[in-house]
Amino acid sequence: MLVEIWSDLVCPWCYIGKRRFEKALAGFDHRDRVEVVHRSFQLDPSAPHGEVRDQAEMLSAKLGMPPERVRALNTEMEHRAAEDGLEYNLSGGTVGNTADAHRLIHLARDAGLQGPVIEAFYRAHFTDRRSLFDPDSLVELAAEAGLDPGAARAVLDSDRYAADVQTDQVEAQQLGATGVPFFVVDGRYGVSGAQPTETFTQVLARAWAESRPPVTIAAGDGDACDGDACAVPTEPRG
Template identity: 50%
Template sequence: MRVEIWSDIACPWCYIGKARFEKGLAGFAHRDEVEVVHRSFELDPGHSKDDTVQVVDMLARKYGRTHDEVRAMEANVAANARAEGLGYLTEGRDHGNTFDIHRLLHLAKARGRQDELLNRAYRANFAEERSVYDTEVLVELAVEAGLDADEARAVLADPEAYADEVRADERAASELGADAVPFFVLDRRYGISGGQPAEVFAQALEQAWKDRPLTAIGGDAEACGADGSCEVPQGGGNGNGS
């Protein structure tokens, strides 16, 4: 069975949702027969590659909130992340264009190191003070994931390297009706939107294994939209991030 996951490194619910999915997968009897493929989805494709801003400043402008309100929003997301055993910095993180990161993830996929690079990129972006929008940081992460530094640097220097693969993933997301991430598709039969609880993923894996038609599972959950916005809690929610 194949599970395809559309996500963006800038999406906190993708970071959290990946951890929750993996918990659901860990208890699945047929987990060794599941192929997981990570696919590209840019939340903010129009963002200039040369314009990197602080997440708190970006969210305050986007939602018309004060910095204190944004910090409270980020604290809610951090609580969700930490409940899954993930680190999360509420301040000091960068926000920018993620196209190069997606291109590098396709190189990692071709070399069988995609999950390793994605994990390191998420951790660098959300839990460490390492900007994933810096070329040298990306090369460092690639090496940590088992890729060759010169090959990673060459891909990042060539704007067309793996660009078609990124765009193909994004077209596929559009064709499937995915307008928010994370978005999980199981054998092109079941679709799951948002960072659902681990139990929802476990249920979906069981149902997909029985070869049922495509069904939306779990109702609404926190996600980041195609316009680059993430859901803003209206009080008592799980929080929000970039």
């Protein structure tokens, strides 16, 4: 069963949603039959490459809030993250264009390392305040997660996977996703937002049950209908 997760690496709810889904998956009896694929979504694809902005200043301007209100919201988000076992250090954080980081996530998928790399990127941004917007930092982080640094550098020095990032973005919009995280389970169930772990547990169970054919527990010469013909006993059963 396939689970696709659209997210942006600077979205605080995306990291929380990822952790809640992982908790649900860990308790799912058929977890070894579930493939998880992370898909790209940029909250601000127009952000200039190579430039960073103070996260609090950006939110203050975007939301029309005074800086002290944004700082209070960041503190609240840090507490929410802690409830899910995550450490957020949002004070002094920066934001920028995430396209290059997303391209490395696609490289990691091809290398079978998508899970470790995306986890490393989230932890770097939200916990350690390491840059996801500088090529040298991205290569270092990817290497720490097991990705070949030469391969990562080659991707960043080219436009490789740029089309894949854009395709993911378009597909999310076609599916009706206006924000992230956005989960699609078995190609049929969409889950929007960082829902409680219990919600993910229910969706996994339902999708699995509905995707499995019924199991025949008895077979043989029992009475049955075949097409428009039904077998009728010629003698009463004793």
